[in-house]
Amino acid sequence: SQQGEEDPQALSIQEGENATMNCSYKTSINNLQWYRQNSGRGLVHLILIRSNEREKHSGRLRVTLDTSKKSSSLLITASRAADTASYFCATEGLISGGYNKLIFGAGTRLAVHP
């Protein structure tokens, strides 16, 4: 079953605008990772944020994490047409049984129009 839910499911914006995607999850986590996926391709890692961190930046990306609300957000500033893709959040839970795994939501489909 899916751990997280991304919101919105789809987002359509113009180039230059900011895009915000939200992710909620259900159980305690070790870290949360955001990925981008272009149609039919593999996942590109964007940012990892640990449970004791509240905000991280990477270029035009800003990720926040609120463990009390079990939610995270990904902000892409000054979007470009090349940002058009699906974006997934994935949570790594607390270690159980000596292994760990990422649990993904269904993703947000972002379309950036020139």
Next chain:
Amino acid sequence: DAGVTQSPTHLIKTRGQHVTLRCSPISGHKSVSWYQQVLGQGPQFIFQYYEKEERGRGNFPDRFSARQFPNYSSELNVNALLLGDSALYLCASSLEYSGNTIYFGEGSWLTVV
């Protein structure tokens, strides 16, 4: 440095057949995981291997198996293929078995007809 590499990129199989998918992790990474992504959904965890041992298994039938070799590369095997096995199979690698950035390959597209 090369990223996670997977082969083949695309393949078509008939119901009941067997398939083997291959993955080479990033150099130095000891953990390899496999995920299945059905169209329109997020990836689902199948296996994690660390230091050549199975460390975890997702909710998949016994038709799915995997192994990790001494050079840390990995194979995913699926027997008695069903139409529902059609999906993108993603391999991921990380330095250790938890707590690190997890990098994914481009995936292997499997179509079962």
